[in-house]
Amino acid sequence: xxxxxxxxxxxxxxxxxxxxxxxxxxxxxxxxxxxxxxxxxxxxxxxxxxxxxxxxxxxxxxxxxxxxxxxxxxxxxxxxxxxxxxxxxxxxxxxxxxxxxxxxxxxxxxxxxxxxxxxxxxxxxxxxxxxxxxxxxxxxxxxxxxxxxxxxxxxxxxxxxxxxxxxxxxxxxxxxxxxxxxxxxxxxxxxxxxxxxxxxxxxxxxxxxxxxxxxxxxxxxxxxxxxxxxxxxxxxxxxxxxxxxxxxxxxxxxxxxxxxxxxxxx
Numbered sequence: 001x002x003x004x005x006x007x008x009x010x011x012x013x014x015x016x017x018x019x020x021x022x023x024x025x026x027x028x029x030x031x032x033x034x035x036x037x038x039x040x041x042x043x044x045x046x047x048x049x050x051x052x053x054x055x056x057x058x059x060x061x062x063x064x065x066x067x068x069x070x071x072x073x074x075x076x077x078x079x080x081x082x083x084x085x086x087x088x089x090x091x092x093x094x095x096x097x098x099x100x101x102x103x104x105x106x107x108x109x110x111x112x113x114x115x116x117x118x119x120x121x122x123x124x125x126x127x128x129x130x131x132x133x134x135x136x137x138x139x140x141x142x143x144x145x146x147x148x149x150x151x152x153x154x155x156x157x158x159x160x161x162x163x164x165x166x167x168x169x170x171x172x173x174x175x176x177x178x179x180x181x182x183x184x185x186x187x188x189x190x191x192x193x194x195x196x197x198x199x200x201x202x203x204x205x206x207x208x209x210x211x212x213x214x215x216x217x218x219x220x221x222x223x224x225x226x227x228x229x230x231x232x233x234x235x236x237x238x239x240x241x242x243x244x245x246x247x248x249x250x251x252x253x254x255x256x257x258x259x260x261x262x263x264x265x266x
Contacts, residue, residue: 023137026060031128031141038147046105054099058130058139070096070133077110080123080145090114111150112259118152154193155261156238159211162187162195162256166207168245170200185213193259203249206242209256233264
């Protein structure tokens with residue numbers, strides 16, 4: 001009787017083991033570009049095709065056969081030598097398809113989003129990451145190398161100069177006579193689209209950005225309602241709302257980038 005009970009338990013255990021669905025792997029996708037010739041991107045061609053990429057199916061498998069789970073694909077972009085460890089590497093998600101057609105603007109947006117300078121050729125590497133819907137079973141393709149020169153593309157036209165004014169600043173909302181301007185209220189233009197300033201801000205007050213100090217005919221402020229921005233950085237727009245300063249009075253570095261339409265406060 002005891003033997004029969006043990007045998008039954010063993011058979012039940014074996015049956016349960018046989019019914020387990022186990023992941024058995026897949027095949028790393030093979031990534032193929034339409035060309036590896038150097039690309040010089042120009043804004044006039046922004047809607048034209050720049051690069052087509054196709055890849056093989058990774059064929060994820062379980063002990064029950066080929067998986068029917070949805071597979072997600074992510075194109076990853078990085079500069080040569082970084083080996084895709086750069087925290088600013090570019091990524092573009094692809095839904096289900098086994099190919100994608102990147103326009104000039106698509107590719108340019110990826111490179112500028114990585115913080116790469118425009119009008120300079122960059123040695124780039126591209127690979128594909130595949131994974132199942134639950135993000136398991138990640139597989140990586142071969143690496144495609146290509147040289148790409150991006151163009152300057154900005155959210156808003158870049159002004160010649162930029163100033164800060166407001167109750168959070170040392171000069172408050174003064175309207176700007178010659179003695180007001182000085183270097184304490186004027187940003188430094190660090191590249192073709194970015195401005196920086198290091199300035200003392202008083203806590204929980206407001207400020208705005210002006211292309212002409214003392215002139216309210218043009219201004220840049222937060223994209224939402226007055227003083228509702230993230231004080232560490234947010235988005236801005238022409239004729240935007242007042243920007244709220246951080247909760248602690250001290251010196252901050254403010255960076256305003258017309259390429260992305262964002263500002264940061266450090």
